[in-house]
Amino acid sequence: MRPLLAALAILSTTPSLAAEVTGYVESRTQYQRSRVTGLVPTDTQPEVQQLLELNVQPRQEYRPGGFVTADLSLFLQAAGRYRGLNAEGREVSIAQQEASAARPLVSLNELYISHEVVPQLHLLAGKKRVIWGAGMAFNPTDLINPPKDPTDPTFQRAGAYMLQVEVPLEKYAFTLLASPAVLAQQSGLPRAVLAYPPWDRKDEELHYLLAARAYALVADADVNLMLFHSNLYGDAFENKTRLGFSFSRYFFTDYEFHVEGLVGFGSARRYPVGACLRDRASAAGCAIRGEPFFANTRLDEETLRPRVLAGTRYMFGDESLLSAEYLYQADGLKREELQHYVNGLALLRVAREFGLDPGQVNPGGGTDTGLPLRFNFEPLGRHYAFISYQKPKIRDDFTFNVVVMASLQDLSGLLAPSLSWSATEWMTLTLSGFVPWQGPESLAVTVPESDTKVSEFSLLPLDYRGLLQVRLFY
Template sequence: MRRWLGGWCLLLTLIAASPAAAFDLYDFDLTAFEPRPFSWGGYGEIKGEHLRLNQEGAFYKLRHYREPRSNLNRLTPSLQLEGSYRRGIAVLQGKARATAWWDELGRGDQTDLLEGYLSLTPTPGRSLDLGKKVIRWGTGYAINPVGFVERPKDPDNPEESREGFVGVGLDLTRSRGGNLRTTSLSLVALPVTRDLNEDFGEADNLNLAAKLYLLYRDTDINLLGFTGNSRSTRFGLAIARNLRTNFTIHGELAHIPRQPFATLQADGSMVAATGSATSYLLGLRYLTARQLTIIAELYHNGGGHGSEELGRFYDLAHNGYEQYLGTGATTTLARAAGLAPRYGTPLVGRNYLYTRLSWREPADILYFTPAVTMIVNLDDDSFSLSPELIYTGFTNWEGRLRFTLLSGDGGSEYGEKANRNRLELRLRRFF
């Protein structure tokens, strides 16, 4: 004990005798930890695809009736840049993507400003956003029925960047003790003109949306609403809760009391009507002790098309193709092609099961993640199955090899797609 006390006394004496030396030993620059005013990043990517075409599919006949082929090869380079500039309470953020593609049928390119907005945060509980921004509402992983003011996710790549809409957003947040720990109110104003947000809905309208977020006893609760003349008024509820640290359940419910819709008839005509629609999603995310992540979501699309109506569209495309082969006329084909955007979007039907399994570093193989994604149309039993291999062993590089198989009988959603399967290799360099 005496030696221990003596050692500490000697150390304190040396520090008192040489204060400058002691402070130099532990000195560090606090400014090095301050956020930089300007930051930027992004990635460059090159993707190669080999597509085996489905020559019996309705969408194949609409796209390739003039030049029949069994395969298609495509090369797609792209560049995505994002950056932010911070000054005081203001942050200016932007994200843009440029893409080009080449295949045996032609070439093209596209440049999009995904986001570009000014964010003002005068206090930690208040913020105002002005400009083009992606607003993420909902708890679902691949699908968000309550995403009232956002573009839908790509179910095959739900984590990829999307394009936002131009608007004004206000967020007010309050935190406190007790069962109700956090309350947040988000308000969004979204104008639509012929040149601004023109793909959101009818032009010359101002649309308003609101979300009330509550964190109550470790449960995330979201109450949502939208009103405006560009789209029908709708209401939503989204909930998520961690049952365990590795097990989360979530759900969403969206209801549209009154909306116009059109139904394709057997003769190819469209009959307009008005009705209500209710969509919902139930999902879970589970992480096993061996780093296997399981995501499953059951989705009912109340605004989707029934199997009978989809079958009428497929018959219209097939009849148009037969008419073209027999007479050379393209009238019916053109009619079907005009309806293709309505019936060719992802998850166009009524009921789906989405499942994704990803296993991080199996058998201790570092930087390696195999995964498989399956989307099943529960009404016609058609599906897409996508196993993939992801490797990130080289600094700032990511490689992904994916194979997608589409399967289904004639008249089913995935059985009528333009492709039978697709092999894809993607290399991405982050900076």
């Protein structure tokens, strides 16, 4: 017994096996002005929010060749000041006592074990964020993880549950991955994975994604080829196979160019049903017949619907970074489809008149994002531009960043500036804002029975938003 205790004592004092624990405490105060007269209801959207996050990131190595790590956040949220429209269309304050109370939330961003069997074979099990694409603001090939915020891409750390086998070689790498879908959660923790439990059986299907990747370093370029097969994993596709690719390389020393794409047949997007959204009479008829206003009409079509992102990055001599990217979505809404989409949103105001459940009108689906994002982006159209500029080391302690997102179809967009101050080595203060703008009226669509013109980004239910974040590291 004594030799065993002595061995354990030696192991506990070995530096290479010591546990490391890092993390931070953050306070995020947000105020936004709700666009009450817009098409998206704001009844349940607070104008004032306070978020307190306690994050811990432990890491423990073990012999031979492995480690266990986690990224866990505990949130306390409080919200208040709700505004909306009453039945007569007048602006009113709405009491949301339950929603305004502090609500705890756990976000298990990552928790996995990584083991090196031999240098050419790595195994991983648990929850991890894995991104194979080269895009900065958006990743068309990221079918695995919760979506990220294009205005702050590095903030999203929440990953997916998976089993992964990787073969890393000097200039090549091969990866196989299997991920079960999380179908239900409670306070941020999963309670149904892969299949629904017997007491809450919504379907008999297994919800999963299988992925394979081949990486190669070719002429100083990073090249990835990807194959995905999924069944009801994050979208409505059943037994769907898609191909992905990415390319990234530096040219002329300082200019980086990258392209990333996903190719597959059909689309899982819910499209507006034009026959139901021409006018009130057609909408009333569909409501009486119980027909949906939005439906997955292109799931099984034999038309290729690629998503491609291309962009470049340049770093200046003072370490400032400029990035510009273009996104094309073949399954995005055309102008006439966006008009039907707006018609459907307008029906939210008259849903009771038709005896319609407003939930049928909403074309979006619920997506678990893990960490509470500052901005959620779901591109509706076909053409987008992302431009970001970061200027660090302003008077040594300040970093300025600005992101511009724009729809190239109607020239609407969003401006997101931020200024960070590293007051000390362990404290950072960040002030940021979000200001959407509407494109020219000649490219906009018309709200039914009104002369009001709207663009994609003017559909956002806010006029502006400001945030103050205080982060303390430990």
